[in-house]
Amino acid sequence: MTEKFDIIVVGAGVLGVAAAYHLQKSSPNKSILLVDSQPEAGQANTAMSAAAVRNMFSSTTNQLLTDSSIAFYRHIQEGLGFDLTMHMCGYLWLLSAGQFKAPSVKMWMQRMEKSDIHYQVYEQEELQKLIPGMTTKFSDDDEEAQLMNLNNIDYALFGSECGVLDPDLLVKFYKQEFIKLSKVKPRFSLPVTSLLLEAKPSLGLPGEPYVWQDKRVTGVRTPKGDIHAETVVLAVGPWTNSLLDPVGISSFVKAKKRQLFIIPASNHPPLEQLLFTKGFSKAGFLPFTILPSAGVYVRAVPEEKSFWIGCADKVGRAYKYVMEEQDYKAERSYFEESMYPVLSKYFPAFQNVRPVNSFAGSYCYSFDALPFVYEQAGVIVATGASGSGIMKADAIARMADALYRGEKETELYGGQKMPTTALTISDRQVEVERVII
Ligand SMILES: Cc1cc2nc3c(=O)[nH]c(=O)nc-3n(C[C@H](O)[C@H](O)[C@H](O)COP(=O)(O)OP(=O)(O)OC[C@H]3O[C@@H](n4cnc5c(N)ncnc54)[C@H](O)[C@@H]3O)c2cc1C
Numbered sequence: 001m002t003e004k005f006d007i008i009v010v011g012a013g014v015l016g017v018a019a020a021y022h023l024q025k026s027s028p029n030k031s032i033l034l035v036d037s038q039p040e041a042g043q044a045n046t047a048m049s050a051a052a053v054r055n056m057f058s059s060t061t062n063q064l065l066t067d068s069s070i071a072f073y074r075h076i077q078e079g080l081g082f083d084l085t086m087h088m089c090g091y092l093w094l095l096s097a098g099q100f101k102a103p104s105v106k107m108w109m110q111r112m113e114k115s116d117i118h119y120q121v122y123e124q125e126e127l128q129k130l131i132p133g134m135t136t137k138f139s140d141d142d143e144e145a146q147l148m149n150l151n152n153i154d155y156a157l158f159g160s161e162c163g164v165l166d167p168d169l170l171v172k173f174y175k176q177e178f179i180k181l182s183k184v185k186p187r188f189s190l191p192v193t194s195l196l197l198e199a200k201p202s203l204g205l206p207g208e209p210y211v212w213q214d215k216r217v218t219g220v221r222t223p224k225g226d227i228h229a230e231t232v233v234l235a236v237g238p239w240t241n242s243l244l245d246p247v248g249i250s251s252f253v254k255a256k257k258r259q260l261f262i263i264p265a266s267n268h269p270p271l272e273q274l275l276f277t278k279g280f281s282k283a284g285f286l287p288f289t290i291l292p293s294a295g296v297y298v299r300a301v302p303e304e305k306s307f308w309i310g311c312a313d314k315v316g317r318a319y320k321y322v323m324e325e326q327d328y329k330a331e332r333s334y335f336e337e338s339m340y341p342v343l344s345k346y347f348p349a350f351q352n353v354r355p356v357n358s359f360a361g362s363y364c365y366s367f368d369a370l371p372f373v374y375e376q377a378g379v380i381v382a383t384g385a386s387g388s389g390i391m392k393a394d395a396i397a398r399m400a401d402a403l404y405r406g407e408k409e410t411e412l413y414g415g416q417k418m419p420t421t422a423l424t425i426s427d428r429q430v431e432v433e434r435v436i437i
Pocket residue numbers: 010011012013014015016035036037038041042043044045046047048049050051052053190191192193235236237238239243258259260310359360361362363364383385386387388389390391392
């Protein structure tokens with residue numbers, strides 16, 4: 001006998017678990033099956049993430065998605081008492097004078113002001129006082145700095161409503177709350193090999209669906225048999241194309257590898273001092289810091305007394321149509337040759353220290369760096385988080401739920417509303433995002 005549910009959510013990354021939770025919460029009588037090919041929830045890109053959260057975006061849509069999601073995460077931790085190890089350490093964008101005065105940065109600041117997103121401008125002198133170990137100005141005869149196109153640090157934008165959290169705990173929260181509400185146990189280690197597409201109504205003839213018939217995704221195929229559902233929600237990040245392409249639905253996303261390298265700060269006084277930089281926030285450690293050159297960023301992890309170093313390399317890093325096995329392997333040479341030289345120029349405390357661990361995953365990019373949430377032929381697709389899926393998962397999940405319930409508007413946490421079609425492909429209503437790392 002084939003199994004049938006009201007909804008199957010494919011993918012238990014942060015987007016999938018958040019979607020399963022919100023769907024079940026608003027439709028308590030619906031049966032919802034959550035499946036993932038991994039042995040547990042949140043083990044793919046969600047686990048590889050730097051899990052920093054910011055509302056400092058240039059597009060008002062991203063501002064709204066992140067601002068409301070961050071507020072919900074704070075509510076989970078402070079209101080519901082579920083510790084996400086969330087710290088509001090802030091984001092610190094280091095900029096040269098040229099970058100600070102660029103029209104794109106001016107527009108970014110204006111849009112943040114319009115949306116009431118708080119940020120503060122720091123100048124070189126103040127930054128140097130707050131972070132004495134940081135090189136803000138390279139001398140004119142510094143050939144290394146010239147060779148690497150390193151910008152001086154003249155300004156910084158600091159966002160105090162930003163921070164970091166533990167993505168495993170966030171996934172645990174959504175999964176646990178979903179399980180409390182759901183009649184159906186999630187299934188792990190269960191890959192979906194394809195979507196089932198059928199004629200609606202079916203005439204029971206060979207070769208269906210014909211071109212003139214209405215077609216609908218009616219479930220999923222797995223190695224353990226077919227499972228049917230009225231609606232399939234697809235939250236499989238950089239694997240979206242592998243399931244949508246065979247049924248002729250486009251997702252317009254592509255993947256790009258991203259890596260993090262872990263450098264311990266314990267027993268290394270200059271690094272410890274940098275890690276516990278005071279003066280920016282009550283958190284009492286270095287904000288999530290983006291260097292003004294080469295896309296290198298630094299996340300302080302006080303619980304581990306370490307730094308996670310990442311880089312958002314742009315031209316030169318291949319796009320993939322679907323994430324592959326080797327995208328899970330960090331490249332030591334990439335750290336050594338590309339990131340380390342830049343990092344150690346701005347922060348000499350990192351000189352001669354090397355990572356003790358590393359991990360890698362992929363960003364799932366859309367064409368405008370905003371997510372997609374749309375329905376076609378019975379599949380609701382939630383994808384294209386574009387490297388910021390942790391910080392906007394709650395809002396994306398609420399959009400998917402509102403789409404399922406046929407709501408014209410989605411109410412985000414805190415009461416702000418967005419048209420439910422805003423993140424679709426056909427009726428997209430967004431500004432292209434310019435501030436991507
Ligand atoms: C190095 C790095 C740093 C990052 N830093 C940040 C950050 O600081 N802040 C932030 O907000 N975001 C960050 N991100 C991005 C963030 O991790 C992603 O946007 C987010 O995890 C996307 O969640 P997801 O649920 O869409 O994808 P995933 O977590 O990849 O989940 C997709 C799930 O689908 C499952 N799946 C796939 N195919 C199938 C199938 N056929 N059958 C069954 N299951 C399937 C997978 O097993 C997986 O569990 C970073 C990512 C990386 C790689």
